[in-house]
Amino acid sequence: MDLEVIQGLASKHLRSRNAHHNREQGFIYYHGQRVAKLAVNLRKRLLPGETTFDQVMIVASYFHDVAKGIEPHSKFGSIVAREILADYCTSEELEQIATIIRHHQFREKRNDYSDCVKIVQDADILDHFGSVEIWMNFQHYAHEGGTLDDSIAFYRDDYATHAQKVRSLLNYPVSLQIFDEKDTFVREFAARMALEGNGEFML
Numbered sequence: 001m002d003l004e005v006i007q008g009l010a011s012k013h014l015r016s017r018n019a020h021h022n023r024e025q026g027f028i029y030y031h032g033q034r035v036a037k038l039a040v041n042l043r044k045r046l047l048p049g050e051t052t053f054d055q056v057m058i059v060a061s062y063f064h065d066v067a068k069g070i071e072p073h074s075k076f077g078s079i080v081a082r083e084i085l086a087d088y089c090t091s092e093e094l095e096q097i098a099t100i101i102r103h104h105q106f107r108e109k110r111n112d113y114s115d116c117v118k119i120v121q122d123a124d125i126l127d128h129f130g131s132v133e134i135w136m137n138f139q140h141y142a143h144e145g146g147t148l149d150d151s152i153a154f155y156r157d158d159y160a161t162h163a164q165k166v167r168s169l170l171n172y173p174v175s176l177q178i179f180d181e182k183d184t185f186v187r188e189f190a191a192r193m194a195l196e197g198n199g200e201f202m203l
């Protein structure tokens with residue numbers, strides 16, 4: 001596989017898409033690029049030296065949300081990705097890529113998922129937390145015509161339940177550690193935002 005060429009394909013197919021009305025144009029391209037890097041970084045922590053499936057994880061990550069909006073997007077995405085990548089991957093690689101995409105959305109706790117499926121599942125979740133979570137939250141309220149107070153209210157009333165639910169879907173202890181570190185950062189940020197949004201200060 002030529003990753004540079006395939007990244008070009010991802011850019012061509014995803015960068016100008018508006019898959020979410022309240023996120024930036026090309027979100028699924030940028031998200032896919034981050035998930036690919038996260039997946040490799042997670043793999044290095046979990047399975048140091050085991051590089052055999054890095055390339056299929058990277059390509060699957062690039063395209064995992066290609067069918068976003070046509071639900072279930074994991075199922076349709078695996079079909080669309082096969083078509084886009086048909087001339088660029090071997091049939092074995094296509095099979096592995098399609099499998100990863102097919103299983104990224106519904107993460108029942110199953111023991112028969114391979115590591116490359118589980119790592120991309122966790123990378124996908126982890127990209128939605130930390131500073132990226134704040135970025136998406138601000139984008140959301142900006143598009144909705146919301147105010148700073150709306151964002152403050154979200155973190156006060158809804159964030160914890162949402163975070164807890166998503167956290168329970170992670171596969172690996174190291175993913176939980178990464179999640180918790182991000183979560184702490186977001187909570188500290190939200191506490192400060194609530195204070196400053198009310199005209200108070202930290203000192």
Ligand SMILES: [Fe+2]
Nearest residue numbers: 064065104105
């Ligand atoms: Fe997805």
Ligand SMILES: [Fe+2]
Nearest residue numbers: 031064065124
């Ligand atoms: Fe995703």
